[in-house]
Amino acid sequence: MSSVQNRATDPPAGHWGHWGHWVLLRGLTRDRRHWGDFPLQLQQALQQGRVGSASPQRSDDAPEVLTPDLAGNGARWAERSPSTVAGMVEDLRQEVARLGAQPPYRLLALSLGGMVAIEWARLYPQELLSLHLVNTSVRPWSPLWHRLRPQAWPTVLGALLRPMDARGLQRRVLTLTSRRWSAGSVEGQALLAQWVQWQRDCPVQAGNVLRQLWAAARFRAPVSPPACAVFVQAGQGDALVNPACSQALAQAWGVPLWRHPWAGHDLPLDDPQGLIQRLLLDL
Numbered sequence: 001m002s003s004v005q006n007r008a009t010d011p012p013a014g015h016w017g018h019w020g021h022w023v024l025l026r027g028l029t030r031d032r033r034h035w036g037d038f039p040l041q042l043q044q045a046l047q048q049g050r051v052g053s054a055s056p057q058r059s060d061d062a063p064e065v066l067t068p069d070l071a072g073n074g075a076r077w078a079e080r081s082p083s084t085v086a087g088m089v090e091d092l093r094q095e096v097a098r099l100g101a102q103p104p105y106r107l108l109a110l111s112l113g114g115m116v117a118i119e120w121a122r123l124y125p126q127e128l129l130s131l132h133l134v135n136t137s138v139r140p141w142s143p144l145w146h147r148l149r150p151q152a153w154p155t156v157l158g159a160l161l162r163p164m165d166a167r168g169l170q171r172r173v174l175t176l177t178s179r180r181w182s183a184g185s186v187e188g189q190a191l192l193a194q195w196v197q198w199q200r201d202c203p204v205q206a207g208n209v210l211r212q213l214w215a216a217a218r219f220r221a222p223v224s225p226p227a228c229a230v231f232v233q234a235g236q237g238d239a240l241v242n243p244a245c246s247q248a249l250a251q252a253w254g255v256p257l258w259r260h261p262w263a264g265h266d267l268p269l270d271d272p273q274g275l276i277q278r279l280l281l282d283l
Helices: 038-047 085-098 112-123 150-161 166-177 186-201 206-218 244-253 272-282
Strands: 021-025 105-110 128-134 229-235 257-260
Touching: 021 038, 021 085, 021 112, 038 272, 085 112, 085 206, 105 112, 112 128, 112 206, 128 272, 150 166, 166 186, 229 244, 229 272, 244 257, 257 272
Parallel strands: 021 105, 105 128, 128 229, 229 257
Antiparallel strands: none
């Protein structure tokens, strides 16, 4: 896959320097396609000069929005996923560099992507301007049954066992991760059909699911917060991860917490404009 296909838009001329490129990191087994049109919406907001400055920016000064796939997911489905979060950091740093971007970065990270962002900030603090952690759960502040709600365990086991009913699995994932999209609605059925086709086109291997789960289960966040700015966002309707995990993380590090009143685990899917507005306020 060419680097252009992993960007929200073709890169404009010029260099964005201190504004920082935005790197979007997805969760367990998901890939850049699952962002939908969120990256484009964020890119448009950046081009309108509403992020990082009190005065309007020229559109050609706007940062890029990059959506790299982790090894084992999406276009890289045939590759082996790292079995540690630190290994995921190294993999994604190489992928972002391959796309032609250079630090500094702002990381918008969902779920497992949040663990990667936290480890990135620990290993390479000089590369990051800010972390924006969406529905992220980490040790030592959250127990297992908060980090992955018990009702989600059958879905995870289904992904490991690779059931023949791909549609049934994706339907369950949608139910667990969204409060806006109903699998029984016309719109939800269309979204579900996309997800099923994506899984067929780029089938995530059971071994990679296990490696990603193993990495997440063993990860432990640093007691001290990162050197860069950190913002935590949580969907109060999250059926996959208890929102208390985001609260515990924000309290432990003394960083701002924004609670979306109804969104589910996939907050960018449920309310993309609401999340973008939050990012504007945070910056």
